[in-house]
Amino acid sequence: MNNFDTLKPLLLQTDTKILLLVMDGLGGLPREAGGLTELETARTPNMDALAARGQLGVSTPIAPGITPGSGPAHLSLFGYDPLQFVIGRGALEALGIGFDLGDQDVAARGNFCTVDAHGHVTDRRAGRIRDEEGKRLCQTLSQIKVAGVQVFVEPVKEHRWALILRGENLSGDLSETDPGVLGRPPLPVQAHSKVAQHTADVVNDFIAQARELLKDERPANMILLRGFAKHPGFPTFDQVYGLKAAAVAVYPMYRGLASLLGMNVLDTGASVEEEFRTVIKRWNDFNFFYVHVKKTDTMGEDGNFDGKVHVIEEVDSCLPLLTALKPDVLILTGDHSTPATYQSHSWHPVPTLLASAWCRGEASAKYGERDCRRGVWGEFHASSIMPEALGHAGKLARYGA
């Protein structure tokens, strides 16, 4: 039984509002042993004041020791068990570029590659061609017509692009064409199940046309396709929580993911303050807001400890814009850790803060990893944040008499 089955019969419709503020990659590590993390270093008087009347804890996004990608990490925050709710690579790539993936569409990750005179792959990334070159070649491939199917070829970055097929009876149950090693020809796509044979024929037709269109190009004279996947068709926020949800995010990946869960993705400016002002503008239209701040993660990936501290302080300074709205439940967290010293996503638990009228409160606590670990909320799986929020918002009836 997952959370949803337990929650469903308990859901109540109330006027209360929940605001989930995600600072991407928030969790960190000390610069040197015995030192402070990025969040512990940051001056965060507004967050600390929230902690005093709230509760602190640390969340595990996936499982101990496991480093999450952004997709699974966000699903977990939204209460969708990331081991159960899996988004195929192709669908995630399409979401990541903001493509409006339909329920019946099949998406795949595409690479431009280089093949020699025998058709054997000599460079799986075609020398990482420039974005402009990738875009031009995608336009070339967009000429391809396959009977009964609408074809979209969308550039991603450098040699990477996304293929989306739209039509009836399509399936993602296909093998990939990447031979995995150099010196071999790209593989034809094979259907893993009978129902996928039609789609396999469609894709192989597409590949044959692409080979012809690209044969005189250099260095990108062939394609590889991987990660065929359909729109995952997850239940929406409305269905599982009865929430009218809005998303405020700038990057396509997070906007796509929110859209996938049925959230209303709002137009917004890119700065933290502009994102917060978008919430203010639409405050009366929804009872759940997801707000995504990307720069904490970017600074962590860049190894910029001070830069990450600065972004956190910027969020803190803008926070009164949100607290002035008096959300019934305000949650501050990250989707995962991206310690500046590690320069990558990591497995470390994420410092998490929930403020509502119904918290035990943290006397003299600072919002930071170690105070969170000792906080009254303790440690928990990230997928329990949503039920906790619903409870604090009075949106769950008593279980049993």
Next chain:
Amino acid sequence: MNNFDTLKPLLLQTDTKILLLVMDGLGGLPREAGGLTELETARTPNMDALAARGQLGVSTPIAPGITPGSGPAHLSLFGYDPLQFVIGRGALEALGIGFDLGDQDVAARGNFCTVDAHGHVTDRRAGRIRDEEGKRLCQTLSQIKVAGVQVFVEPVKEHRWALILRGENLSGDLSETDPGVLGRPPLPVQAHSKVAQHTADVVNDFIAQARELLKDERPANMILLRGFAKHPGFPTFDQVYGLKAAAVAVYPMYRGLASLLGMNVLDTGASVEEEFRTVIKRWNDFNFFYVHVKKTDTMGEDGNFDGKVHVIEEVDSCLPLLTALKPDVLILTGDHSTPATYQSHSWHPVPTLLASAWCRGEASAKYGERDCRRGVWGEFHASSIMPEALGHAGKLARYGA
């Protein structure tokens, strides 16, 4: 889905090394209320220095309130859920005496018992005969021949021994012969499934011959057999973690268990220092080392609080031998608690320390039960120690994009 299914697609081959140092029965209790435990009492400057740059937590071996035997406790430490990976009693008894149990062997726990003139059991342990008497009687039973099956009768202690059958098509799916109460005759063995009928016939043949051979002995004139079980055939460390694993342990039980999981069991001297020097000698040959120190548990079982403190201090003083090897991940833990005041294994969580370059660090902590409970690692099931170690060792790829 267990840990293994989640981890398998993420495993990376790297040069990093993990060292798991298990002080058997490490967890303890204060000598008097409000006092310090054995580990808290011990002077452990080297362990405390590791904690400062590492992370502390407490691990639950099986489940709250449940006291583990050594087998399940170690399986849990090795990441094998002890409720799922069950080693039959007979197989565990054979491992415990260092018997090299084969894949197809069936093992059982044997007792010498006393029966009266009607063949009714009057003492299920034959007055706990001395070890020498048990050994002599085992030699007597070793004469027994059963067609098509090789029979091993191995003394364990006092009235206890192990029966191992080696042959084709053997099964452990058998009932036991112990009637459970006095005044009844031993039961014949019955097959729980059709495939086990052959083995039931073999065992009943063995029992009939044993009755004949022992009839003039006093007080041990009959046998009882329990816990029939085959070699469990668990997946190995190489299969589940991609690790080339070595075990440094002195006692047969731990050597047998390590061997069962495909670890290379190294020849070693018996003292803590000799065990650590064995690690040094073979450091370049493996990327995972399990080192087992037994005396902490022995002192606990003996109720020797000061003795246990002394063993912990001995381990601490030898620890620089291991830290000088610069393992990428060094874990100190116990398999369970054996408080000297309790004089037995117990259910209490186990103080656990992990040191790597990627820990949040414990400012001014002492390695001990209460600091561990407040540590940044928090509380966790012992079976999550291995995934945590793999994460810190950079041996796990990101989950999802």
